[in-house]
Amino acid sequence: GAVVSQHPSRVICKSGTSVKIECRSLDFQATTMFWYRQFPKKSLMLMATSNEGSKATYEQGVEKDKFLINHASLTLSTLTVTSAHPEDSSFYICSARPSAGGAGGNTIYFGEGSWLTVV
């Protein structure tokens, strides 16, 4: 149980285009999902907290117009990188917090990550 799926796992896009990454909780409902960015050999940096049916909460320094987050249902959150540039190339990881039950109120489950390369 507690599987979080991300799609695509790898994507290459051209500079200036937008790319969408999906995060789905497959066997549980998630009121709250999180998006992280991870640079090579670095730790996970929280970008934003995505709440179903409301606006995402962005961490300091993260451009909300650059990284659009939509959490339209209890099992799906999307991250859209708009007008992508090579410096946006990174490993993007989502996680989801079960709305109820699970291993405890603080436990979150991670997706497998999505590699974005902007050329």
Add this chain to the structure above:
Amino acid sequence: GENVEQHPSTLSVQEGDSAVIKCTYSDSASNYFPWYKQELGKGPQLIIDIRSNVGEKKDQRIAVTLNKTAKHFSLHITETQPEDSAVYFCAASVTYKYIFGTGTRLKVLA
């Protein structure tokens, strides 16, 4: 805000030996401390966690200890195997907002 320090950054052990990774957190309100294993190109996987009302937790070859007074928590892996080689992250949280340590690259040498 919360800050989590993790040491060492790299750790090499011989197969069968034990490995210990240590983390220190700053926010005394933190009450949940998960440990994640991340293999190359994959998302983090929860391997063990501990809550602030517990001092130690064990799951087969993996154990975690927590010292709330000192704000330290540690991951212990016994009888290490080559498949334990990965990057390990600790995290501390008050609610569901996790602050991650900087990671430890563990290499288990056969």
